[in-house]
Amino acid sequence: MAILKNGAKGGFSGKVGSVIGYQLNGQDVIRGWSKKRTKKPSKLEQANRDKFAQMQTWLKPLLDFLRVGFKNYAPTYQGFVAAKSYNSKHAFKQNADETYLIDPALALVSFGSMPLPQTISMELNGNEIVFNWSKEGNYQGIDQAMVLAYVPKTGEAVYDLAAAKRHTGTAILPMPPNSAGHEVQVYIAFVAYDQSAQSNSYYLGVLSLT
Known part of the structure; x- marks a missing residue:
């Protein structure tokens, strides 16, 4: 009925x-209405299934970050679903054996038209990741930096959705003790104070935590 x-x-x-x-x-x-399929999937279908599963797993620890970063992706497409849609199309690279892996340098954890600073850098200071960026440009004084460190080996993420005001030019992300000895993939993005606009995220590379 x-x-x-x-x-x-x-x-x-x-x-x-x-x-x-x-x-x-x-x-x-x-x-x-879905029906149980008995036919073996084609090579392309299996590749798409594998990509779907990879992306689902990769994005799962980032739910809260994606709710802000992809909030304005499309009127009916936001957050996790929007991030999965974008990254499924743009973040995979094909290996020589025709399998696919997510390339963190191609992935976005935030999407928007807000301009990024001209220069962005990071460094490790003890158990803290220090972010620095140039302060010139057209933005609001209350715009904020969102920072993220992703630990692919454990599938964990450490992030701060309001790490610092953009006009300060610097932010710090403390890492928990259990992250020592791991490599982390590091991202930064910027967001309006009321979350009405976002920048694309910027991939800063990999850090080895000691």
Whole structure:
């Protein structure tokens, strides 16, 4: 049984025959009833499944970061789903054996039109990652820096969504003791104070924590 929410011309919620109706991001959506497949997937289909699983796992520790970084990606496409859509298209590189791996240098953890500083750098100071960037440019004084350190070996992430005001030109991200001995992939992005706008994230490279 299905329920017509807005009359005969509106969307519906529930199952009618082989069709399911529901709402997704404020839009009425229908899809076919899923059926168990017995046919072996093609090589391309299997590659797409592997890529989907990789991206799902890679993004999972970043949920809160992505909710801010991809907040304005599209009216009906935001956060984790938007990040998965973008990175599935742009962040994979193909190996010689035709398998795919995520290239962290190609991945974005924030997406937007806010301009990045002309120069950005990082350094390790004890158990802290120190970020520095140039302060010139057109931005609001209350814009903020978002910083992220991703530990691929453990699948953990350390981040701060409001690490410092952009006009200060510097931010610090303390790393927990259990991260010692691991390599981390480091990103920075900038966001308006009310999260109405974001920059693309900037990949700073890999640090080996001691």
